[in-house]
Amino acid sequence: MAATVEYIFMAVPDESSAEDTLRLINDKTSGMSTNYVLALPELKIGSLDTLMSTSEQLTKADTYAAVVVQKVMEYTMNLIGPDDHEELLVGPTRVPMETFIQHFHWDESHYPLRIHLVGMVEVISKVITQLDTTFKQKTTAYNAIVQKVQSAKKKSMGNLLTRSLDELVTADKFVLDSEYLETLVVVVPKAASKEWLGSYESLTAMVVPRSSELVAEDSEYHLYTVTLFKKVIDEFKSKAREQKFVVRDYRFSTDSQDMANRELSLLKTQLEKQLGPMIHWLKVNFNVAFSAWIHLKCLRVLVESILRYGLSNKLVTLVMKTQGKSSGKLRRTLDGLFLYLDKTCIAKEINEEMIFPGGQVMESDYHPFVMFTAHIAQSSKHVSQSRRGSRQLLHVMDAAIQLDGETVVQLPRQLAGRSFVIQKCRNCTILLLDCVSRVTVQECTNCKVFVGACKERVLLDDCVDCHLFAATRQVLVRWCVHCELHLLCPSQPLIKSSVDMVFGCLQCSYLQLKGQLDAAGLGVFTNFWSNVSEIVRAEDDEQSTWTLYPPETTASIELPSRDLLGDVSISFSKENSIIPHTIGLKQKPSGEECMVVFYCNAENVRHKVGQFLQQLKNQSSAGSPLLLIQTVESSFRADDAQWLSHHPCYTLLGICIVAQVYGDGSVERCRGIVSKLGVDAYVSSSPDQGAAEGESFEQWISAKLAMITRQQISKSLAEKLDSESMLSQPV
Secondary structure: OOOEEEEEEEEEEOOOOHHHHHHHHHHHOOOOEEEEEOOOOOOEOOOHHHHHHHHHHHHHHHHHHHHHHHHHHHHHHHHHOOOOHHHOOEOOOOEOHHHHHHOOOOOOOOOOOOOEHHHHHHHHHHHHHHHHHHHHHHHHHHHHHHHHHHHHHHOOOOOOOOOOOOOOOOHHHOOOOOOOEEEEEEEEEHHHHHHHHHHHHHOOOOEOOOOOEEEEEOOOEEEEEEEEEHHHHHHHHHHHHHOOOEEEOOOOOHHHHHHHHHHHHHHHHHHHHHHHHHHHHHHHHHHHHHHHHHHHHHHHHHHHHHHHHOOOOOEEEEEEEEOOOOHHHHHHHHHHHOHHHOOOOOOOOOOOEEEOOOOEEEEOOOOOOEEEEEEEEOOHHHOOHHHOOOOOOOHHHOEEEOOEOOEEEEOOOOOOOOOEEEEOOEOOEEEEEEEEEEEEEEOOEOOEEEEEEEEEEEEEEOOEOOEEEEEEOOEEEEOOEOOEEEEEOOOOOEEEOOEOEEEEEOOOEOOOHHHHHHHOOOOOOOOOOOOOEEEEOOOOOOOOOEEEOOOOOOOOOOOOOHHHHOOOOOEOOOOOOOOOOOOOHHHOOOOOEEEEEEEOOOOOHHHHHHHHHHHHHHHHHHOOOOEEEEEEEEEEOOOHHHHHOOOHHHHOOEEEEEEEEEOOOHHHHHHHHHHHHOOOEEEOOOHHHHHHHHHHHHHHHHHHHHHHHHHHHHHHHHOOOOOOOOOOOOO
């Protein structure tokens, strides 16, 4: 539960002058409370009997309003974050809750003073009742969609005995549309896999020999297919059950796979469309509920004061903000100060408080002055980190918000191109093994984040000690300290006002990664991870605010259990990576250099380039190293290829893949590899030529990247973002 602060609504009769009474209270409660004058309205009161019955109605209405306020607040905090109370603005001028109480003014536009006291209570009670009814209807409908999304997601979770198999199997593993044969899916404990492979053909007759294939596995089970004649299926299931092999009741259908994906995508879209209006409705009606509740508090003070002190007495009414843990001492001080008002009242310390939802405190004792209390959620900027509420993950909103020590995994096809937000997390590992639109990592500490493929941009904002592994079209960093970024990025990484940043070349692989990169429009051969551009340097920082990751070191993330990863087998080793390992221009050593240009005029050229790079690795391990400085895949025009001025390759216009290689004998060694592969490629004619071409190539890249960066800045300005906030993106 969020931290709260206690407010006391009090009234005493003004027996001398209001100024003297206020001065006395302020002097006696100094250090225990901050006091504000509470202006009460002048209402049509009625008879004593009316006041008595109204007092009872107000007690019930006050408690009910407190419950409604608490419900709306909690639901809103679950959507916007439990510490974002500053977003819950109230009153006609939309101010924070505490400001509204401290400077309370009666809202005549909603509660006209011409209405009789009894009618006023009825009006406010009706507002609360109608709001509560609508709140229940809206949250029920919204929760139903959330539940459907969670149910749809659960189908792809769990172990092989319970989860949906649609995402694990493909049509080529099944015999389809056969009159006599059928393929079954069998779950086998890992320890019994050898037993299964040695016995499945003999469980019954008419089992197709060597038809069993392993199609998936998790931490406990293997999933096999087996083909047999339909007439023996029942017998086979019985025999398999005796051996503790579980035959899943599953029939392959491409329609069911597509239908499940469409259903989940439709539900997520529906939920996303309702989120904004839902939050807007909650904020608007929290304002209504909170304002009504405080108006009821003021009416209770007024009615109770008249019942105690009569209509003829003037009142001094205050709202007091309790300081720290001085609540008990403040009460004792006030009891002693005003004991003369009711000498039959024995001043005593509060033994117990019964706190109802909504923050209302029902006092279990009696005081010689009129007093009602309320506990108000304190704004997060006044609450220390150690006292903040428990953190939770908003799964259904594609976000990880305020987690501590958690592991979050989004498997392939779960995000399906949607954006993802990671906010205020600590000590977490978050793996987005899918193609996404945008990723925002904000106010996180000591977190490791992996992004498989991002179509637009990744924003790292106000983070400390975080590690980001991402393939993204653009990466933006601001106000970060001591963070590592391992990237596949076809544009310059942009940093602003950050210190102690480290950039490295992303090295990773898993089965679905290539398809995700293609979906995001990212190629593995164009990676400018080392061409970092500083927009604004951190204040008073004379040294470079960033460095490059040592090329001989391997960076990785400690992976979670197979239960969370499912059938995804991810590796961060350089040997398995589908992304070429480049050392970057800043770490380019002095020595022999060679330029190799592959002409993409055949379908297998990229495969040949991969073989070329693998041969570079092999020769490096066998002898003196050949280092890959950088690679670029681009569509060249005649003026673009002028840096190869001593070779007529610029006449062969089109898509080319360029590799810049360093190492002893690099020219001759690269020429030998290209000749062996039989690929159409240009290789520098000599070390001197290679050095000249490398320098011209670097200048060409620098000019291209500068143009791209200017376009990015211009686009940000066009979106009405000034130069100081152009990296900002609303969460």
